[in-house]
Amino acid sequence: xxxxxxxxxxxxxxxxxxxxxxxxxxxxxxxxxxxxxxxxxxxxxxxxxxxxxxxxxxxxxxxxxxxxxxxxxxxxxxxxxxxxxxxxxxxxxxxxxxxxxxxxxxxxxxxxxxxxxxxxxxxxxxxxxxxxxxxxxxxxxxxxxxxxxxxxxxxxxxxxxxxxxxxxxxxxxxxxxxxxxxxxxxxxxxxxxxxxxxxxxxxxxxxxxxxxxxxxxxxxxxxxxxxxxxxxxxxxxxxxxxxxxxxxxxxxxxxxxxxxxxxxxxxxxxxxxxxxxxxxxxxxxxxxxxxxxxxxxxxxxxxxxxxxxxxxxxxxxxxxxxxxxxxxxxxxxxxxxxxxxxxxxxxxxxxxxxxxxxxxxxxxxxxxxxxxxxxxxxxxxxxxxxxxxxxxxxxxxxxxxxxxxxxxxxxxxxxxxxxxxxxxxxxxxxxxxxxxxxxxxxxxxxxxxxxxxxxxxxxxxxxxxxxxxxxxxxxxxxxxxxxxxxxxxxxxxxxxxxxxxxxxxxxxxxxxxxxxxxxxxxxxxxxxxxxxxxxxxxxxxxxxxxxxxxxxxxxxxxxxxxxxxxxxxxxx
Amino acid sequence: xxxxxxxxxxxxxxxxxxxxxxxxxxxxxxxxxxxxxxxxxxxxxxxxxxxxxxxxxxxxxxxxxxxxxxxxxxxxxxxxxxxxxxxxxxxxxxxxxxxxxxxxxxxxxxxxxxxxxxxxxxxxxxxxxxxxxxxxxxxxxxxxxxxxxxxxxxxxxxxxxxxxxxxxxxxxxxxxxxxxxxxxxxxxxxxxxxxxxxxxxxxxxxxxxxxxxxxxxxxxxxxxxxxxxxxxxxxxxxxxxxxxxxxxxxxxxxxxxxxxxxxxxxxxxxxxxxxxxxxxxxxxxxxxxxxxxxxxxxxxx
Numbered sequence: 079x080x081x082x083x084x085x086x087x088x089x090x091x092x093x094x095x096x097x098x099x100x101x102x103x104x105x106x107x108x109x110x111x112x113x114x115x116x117x118x119x120x121x122x123x124x125x126x127x128x129x130x131x132x133x134x135x136x137x138x139x140x141x142x143x144x145x146x147x148x149x150x151x152x153x154x155x156x157x158x159x160x161x162x163x164x165x166x167x168x169x170x171x172x173x174x175x176x177x178x179x180x181x182x183x184x185x186x187x188x189x190x191x192x193x194x195x196x197x198x199x200x201x202x203x204x205x206x207x208x209x210x211x212x213x214x215x216x217x218x219x220x221x222x223x224x225x226x227x228x229x230x231x232x233x234x235x236x237x238x239x240x241x242x243x244x245x246x247x248x249x250x251x252x253x254x255x256x257x258x259x260x261x262x263x264x265x266x267x268x269x270x271x272x273x274x275x276x277x278x279x280x281x282x283x284x285x286x287x288x289x290x291x292x293x294x295x296x297x298x299x300x301x302x303x304x305x306x307x308x309x310x311x312x313x314x315x316x317x318x319x320x321x322x323x324x325x326x327x328x329x330x331x332x333x334x335x336x337x338x339x340x341x342x343x344x345x346x347x348x349x350x351x352x353x354x355x356x357x358x359x360x361x362x363x364x365x366x367x368x369x370x371x372x373x374x375x376x377x378x379x380x381x382x383x384x385x386x387x388x389x390x391x392x393x394x395x396x397x398x399x400x401x402x403x404x405x406x407x408x409x410x411x412x413x414x415x416x417x418x419x420x421x422x423x424x425x426x427x428x429x430x431x432x433x434x435x436x437x438x439x440x441x442x443x444x445x446x447x448x449x450x451x452x453x454x455x456x457x458x459x460x461x462x463x464x465x466x467x468x469x470x471x472x473x474x475x476x477x478x479x480x481x482x483x484x485x486x487x488x489x490x491x492x493x494x495x496x497x498x499x500x501x502x503x504x505x506x507x508x509x510x511x512x513x514x515x516x517x518x519x520x521x522x523x524x525x526x527x528x529x530x531x532x533x534x535x536x537x538x539x540x541x542x543x544x545x546x547x548x549x550x551x552x553x554x555x556x557x558x559x560x561x562x563x564x565x566x567x568x569x570x571x572x573x574x575x576x577x578x579x580x581x582x583x584x585x586x587x588x589x590x591x592x593x594x595x596x597x598x599x600x601x602x603x604x605x606x607x608x609x610x611x612x613x614x615x616x617x618x619x620x621x622x623x624x625x626x627x628x629x630x631x632x633x634x635x636x637x638x639x640x641x642x643x644x645x646x647x648x649x650x
Numbered sequence: 651x652x653x654x655x656x657x658x659x660x661x662x663x664x665x666x667x668x669x670x671x672x673x674x675x676x677x678x679x680x681x682x683x684x685x686x687x688x689x690x691x692x693x694x695x696x697x698x699x700x701x702x703x704x705x706x707x708x709x710x711x712x713x714x715x716x717x718x719x720x721x722x723x724x725x726x727x728x729x730x731x732x733x734x735x736x737x738x739x740x741x742x743x744x745x746x747x748x749x750x751x752x753x754x755x756x757x758x759x760x761x762x763x764x765x766x767x768x769x770x771x772x773x774x775x776x777x778x779x780x781x782x783x784x785x786x787x788x789x790x791x792x793x794x795x796x797x798x799x800x801x802x803x804x805x806x807x808x809x810x811x812x813x814x815x816x817x818x819x820x821x822x823x824x825x826x827x828x829x830x831x832x833x834x835x836x837x838x839x840x841x842x843x844x845x846x847x848x849x850x851x852x853x854x855x856x857x858x859x860x861x862x863x864x865x866x867x868x869x870x871x872x873x874x875x876x877x878x879x880x881x882x883x884x885x886x887x888x889x890x891x892x893x894x895x896x897x898x899x900x901x902x903x904x905x906x907x908x909x910x911x912x913x914x915x916x917x918x919x920x921x922x923x924x925x926x927x928x929x930x931x932x933x934x935x936x937x938x939x940x941x942x943x944x945x946x947x948x949x950x951x
Binding site: 102105106227228274275276277281285288289291292293294296313314315316317318319320321322324325326328329332333334335336337338339340341342344358359362366452453454455456457458489490491492493494495496497498499500501502507508509510 | 672673700702703705707715717718722723724725726727728729732735736737738739740741742743744746747764765767768920924925926927931932933934935936937938939940941942943945946947949950951
């Protein structure tokens with residue numbers, strides 16, 4: 079079983095509600111889902127969709143074919159028509175005037191039934207659900223149980239109303255829908271998945287950051303990062319997290335740096351445009367060795383670009399931005415589950431090495447949801463790095479030279495200790511200097527940290543055979559589409575593997591050398607026009623990929639697209 | 651607040667020796683900054699705050715170097731125009747800390763003007779001392795955002811000199827929502843020390859616009875000029891709780907500059923509106939992981 083549903087309509091029509099409902103039902107019944115959101119940068123109107131892929135085995139990327147479309151507007155009826163499979167069905171409310179009705183179309187009285195049976199037009203969502211389930215012959219009993227759970231918190235009336243509306247449409251569709259649907263789930267039982275936690279990349283990062291004891295988050299809203307900040311704010315009062323929407327991203331990062339200097343784990347959230355404004359502050363954090371976690375949810379640029387679309391084109395910008403030279407860490411989660419883990423790790427890394435850590439997400443990662451095993455965060459351990467002990471306060475100097483370049487931290491407010499920091503070149507005691515020898519030692523202090531950081535990073539993963547004909551080189555959220563492409567190609571007896579990086583900078587080179595040695599051909603696959611990761615690999619290792627595959631239309635990658643592109647370079 | 655053993659204890663007595671600067675001062679001879687530094691030291695000695703709970707945040711320029719000329723204090727010498735947001739973050743992480751911002755007119759009223767306005771709007775509990783000399787001194791005398799219209803410099807040659815009106819920091823602070831706004835003069839130590847003490851003690855966003863000559867670059871705003879063109883507000887019976895009157899006085903700049911307190915009221919501070927723990931500093935708070943797990947459980951199907 080592998081079905082994709084597409085719920086389309088205008089912004090503000092409730093696409094998400096129907097989509098969430100469908101996802102929740104299939105998750106409750108034990109299936110794997112991945113939900114992607116495709117929307118325009120507008121509050122009302124336009125054409126947006128939520129697309130849900132449901133399978134009885136784990137799915138990690140969207141697909142191109144759509145089996146069932148629920149259209150809430152005329153645009154949505156025709157919007158994905160060319161992606162509908164043979165035997166696919168388009169369900170829409172019969173109040174939409176649409177004259178080119180084909181066999182695949184099913185106009186249904188969704189809103190009318192919601193009002194007549196449920197007494198509330200909002201139950202049109204349940205009506206749509208009933209029609210969808212009926213078309214695919216999904217046993218209503220399975221859905222009913224799930225719906226009871228989902229609406230349970232809202233009271234008996236809501237539960238019974240929604241179920242009655244869904245049931246009415248379910249029966250009516252069975253009777254009136256005369257077309258045929260390629261999907262027949264009449265025999266379906268509960269699925270194998272026990273993963274009941276539906277989470278987006280942004281939410282996973284937010285929860286991970288809170289588990290890591292983030293205490294200060296200052297941000298300015300910017301798509302597609304905003305939902306992370308909103309999740310923090312939503313929990314701020316209950317969990318005591320200082321959070322503030324600032325006048326701009328410059329203030330965001332500087333407040334966070336201040337809070338971190340004073341001892342609070344601090345984070346900022348933004349996208350590329352906001353990160354551009356934060357770069358000056360990031361340099362201050364680097365010079366003053368103040369820990370900071372920066373989340374950059376990438377979107378296509380330059381400038382405003384495509385605010386609600388996806389791209390991986392900030393990698394080199396992120397790795398090299400700011401004047402001067404200093405170490406930093408860039409982590410790019412492949413999916414929400416890894417996001418949760420990265421969020422905790424990023425705070426440990428920034429405090430252990432006192433260098434900026436940038437989490438590089440993108441709109442696809444940020445907004446897409448998967449169901450994963452419910453995380454248990456109660457045992458989260460954190461490592462705040464070197465701190466000055468109470469016995470060593472005499473003569474404390476914030477930038478004391480050490481073997482590994484990391485000086486023990488202390489926070490202002492401690493009696494007997496003076497914490498002096500500066501964005502200027504400074505002495506061990508934090509006061510400014512222009513002494514060339516001190517300058518040398520301070521720069522060397524920065525870079526003494528790098529070997530230790532490299533040892534602490536998570537090595538890249540290899541999926542598939544060790545000595546293949548072709549290696550696909552990936553990083554960040556494009557993992558899923560390429561992973562599925564590798565699976566498909568392997569099932570066709572092709573010799574392909576995937577080398578994937580989550581911890582992208584500083585670059586870990588050893589595995590790269592091994593893979594280039596063992597693989598006949600290495601091909602980079604990236605969501606950008608210039609193969610930035612492949613460039614980074616060449617810069618740091620001298621190794622050059624044999625082909626580069628690039629996608630920069632702002633839409634998420636699929637396995638089918640990867641396979642088509644590989645064909646173009648002779649890999650099939 | 652703070653360690654009870656030090657409350658009223660020996661460590662509360664701060665001496666001038668403790669405050670001796672760790673570095674040799676690089677300001678020009680006769681610079682107005684000396685008066686500001688001297689007044690700050692006097693104010694700190696007079697304050698009833700343990701030294702380790704004071705933090706100076708400074709920007710870039712001659713004023714920005716002040717943390718290196720005063721000893722025993724925590725400090726963060728930040729970026730051009732940015733000491734206010736850094737100070738805001740420090741204070742939010744630990745409200746036991748008293749934040750003193752030293753910033754110049756070039757620093758605070760140019761690149762930093764947005765932060766200044768928004769910090770005033772938030773009424774965040776900081777004391778902001780603006781070293782206002784009308785020039786960008788450290789970059790060698792270009793006109794600053796506080797330079798008078800027509801001011802001649804290498805980047806504002808005549809005619810017409812500086813082709814714009816100066817920023818009026820006191821008026822900006824009053825309109826933006828600051829709850830304590832004053833003007834001092836580097837040449838009047840007694841008044842400046844009083845204003846600093848009041849500003850640091852004030853709960854809320856406290857601004858002292860400090861007139862100071864730049865003896866190297868500014869031929870217009872000199873010691874003599876200020877001595878002749880300033881007068882004390884309180885001698886003329888000013889009501890510091892009347893916002894419109896305060897604004898009127900702040901806008902009076904021209905032939906005569908009023909000094910003293912323009913405006914002094916109490917109103918909610920930023921920290922009142924944030925989700926900060928009440929009993930301990932934010933920096934020491936540990937998120938209840940069981941409570942977070944409940945949030946996660948609630949999100950799970």
